[in-house]
Amino acid sequence: MVLNFFDQFASPIFLGLPLIVLALTLPWLLFPSPSTRWLPNRMTSLQGLFISSFTQQLLLPLNKGGHKWALLFTSLMIYLVSLNMLGLMPYTFTPTTQLSMNLGLAVPLWLATVIIGLRNQPTHALGHLLPEGTPTPLIPILIIIETISLFIRPLALGVRLTANLTAGHLLIQLIATATFVLLPLMPTVAVLTAVLLFLLTLLEIAVAMIQAYVFVLLLSLYLQENV
Template sequence: MMTNLFTPFDPSSIGNLSLNWISTIIGLFFIPPMFWLIPSRWNFLWFTVISSLHHEFKNLLNQNNKGMTLIFISLFTILLFNNFLGLFPYIFTSSSHLIFNLTLALPLWMSFMLYGWLNHTTHMLAHLVPQGTPPILMPFMVCIETISNIIRPGTLAIRLTANMIAGHLLMTLLGNTGPSLSMVMIYLLIITQILLLTLESAVAIIQSYVFSVLSTLYSSEVTYEFT
């Protein structure tokens, strides 16, 4: 029984175990073993996606990244799996929870900041004042840039959480009105739900891509600009 609007997003638990969080890794079990053994259309499609992401992330990093693109490709993959699994009925959407998204964003941001401040302290300080800033505005720019850097993991996590929750809530609200509608309105509701599901599929891909690209850009500011 749904007690409030956000009940579908609550993880069910048996004892102290939140079993719904298993959906975070269950996507790996949907990959057929033959996918890894015999070249297939799915294999070719996924290899094409990974190659495109690798070249784009490599251009964003603008350096000999030494495998750093693998981190962001893996990040994109796990978010894509979780976003898509959440579109299926009765499957828990872990990427709609802030704690899951912060778990991905915060360690990445912390590692970038620690690397930059420990190895390129002078350049990190200089980065707080954009080039060409008038001297009278420098103290304000330092405050603004500092706040901007601090809230980066929060904005990454909140953006993904809000986008995943919004579509799911809309589909839930429309679906709950079904029993009280006439047959004609039910047909319209089904068409609307199919269109929303298509939109949510696009959002699942776009938000995974945006999260990975922004993480890559944050990394490039530290690993390239200051070297």
């Protein structure tokens, strides 16, 4: 029976319980807990090196007021990377392919940056809606355009993450299906298709990490405008 290719993006249910809850909690169980010993193991050392380098790179363009978000951004980055990478394993489900979940992450964080800007520096935050030196007849039009661009930011965050992961998973499944179909008919072509599938899997691993970084980086840029 030929299944719909989009069935892989439907949240699986086992015994009436949605397995998306298990998929969302699994990354936290895989993180190594800090050791009380003076000399940590290799996993903890690599984790600390990654977190410190990423945090330093992320907070470089931010003012000191935005450094309070370091723990939140770093945790979000590690969480998204773990979800995206675990979703590439067989018989798993990728929660970040759901637009509702990505919007659930993007909208509150984006709204928090806007509220911080309106609370701390309302004149500067509202000044983004109208560029300096705008001709008087264009003022209402530019305000409407800038307001729409402001409110479309969380939608762009969620759609970007969803679209990239969905497209990669669909392409992998299409090429894998073609490989199995071509194997008894044209083995040479099937081998070449399998090599292409392997290269695409490596690309999807890079996309899983890059998209998580882009998600957090854009949030930090939105925060930079409001602190």
